[in-house]
Amino acid sequence: MLEFRPRLWASLGLVAALGAGVAACGGEGGQGAGETGTPAATATVPGAAAPSAGEAAAGEGGGESGAGEAGASAAYAGIPEASRDALRVAQLTGFFEIARKVADAGDPAAAAILVDQGLLEVAQAFPQPFACCAGAELTAAYQALSAAWTAGKPAAETAPLVARAEALGAEAVAKAGGTPQDVVRGLLQIAGGLYALVIMPDGVDPIEYQHAQGAALAARAVFETARPTLEAADAGRTRDAAARLDALLALFPAATVPETPAPVAQVAASVSRAELALSGIR
Secondary structure, three states: OOOOOOOOOOOOHHHHHHOOOOOOOOOOOOOOOOOOOOOOOOOOOOOOOOHHHHHHOOOOOOOOOOOOOOOHHHHHHHHOHHHHHHHHHHHHHHHHHHHHHHHHHOOHHHHHHHHHHHHHHHHHOHHHHHHHHHHHHHHHHHHHHHHHHOOOHHHHHHHHHHHHHHHHHHHHHOOOOOOHHHHHHHHHHHHHHHOOEEEOOOOOOHHHHHHHHHHHHHHHHHHHHHHHHHHHHHHHHHHHHHHHHHHOOOOOOOOOOOOOOOOOHHHHHHHHHHHHHHOOOO
């Protein structure tokens, strides 16, 4: 029988530094045409300490074991440069999406950790889309929500923070540019890449399960925001893509990994079917 193989996460006090922002926005076009998901050695968020080599490795370059978030990196290679910033922002929103689901299931402290993981692995490691404007507002909203969940604030107090974070996420993705088809496709690839690391010979990784689910949830959120435009272009294919996304999310029955998670091959096939349905929408 496979056993749970949890990863250890240190206290993420450095996340608080992400809200500093800057006076002017950064350059254009994502991290460059040659992006592979590897953070630039000199990239830092103003006001935050530069990540150590270990922290940089944890953000999409390999997690604690050298494999981890490498499952997310490959998605960027096949996405047009114009859509990469939007994909990066949407990737961060995936951590919020799964965190909200975990909080709704009754564990706000664990939800806060998921948000902090996203800030570390995405916004800290790849700061350009979050340096100012909508991206900076989004990270600040996530920090506030994480702090409220960590402090055990009642749902009546956290609900407005959740709603604000959701709205700012959609706004930040839209303002980052690119096309929703590219962003959704990238998120699907991230979900599939991360899920490939869930079921390993030595056990089941519950953290990768949640991160993969977050990417899938973000894919549906971006899709639903863009759905009216997509339906105007091709109503039939849009309905098919929606059904395929629902089928993928059905493979994640709970916020935490079940005793018997869906086989990796089944999730990979579901991701491919969703991508295929989406590819026909122009």
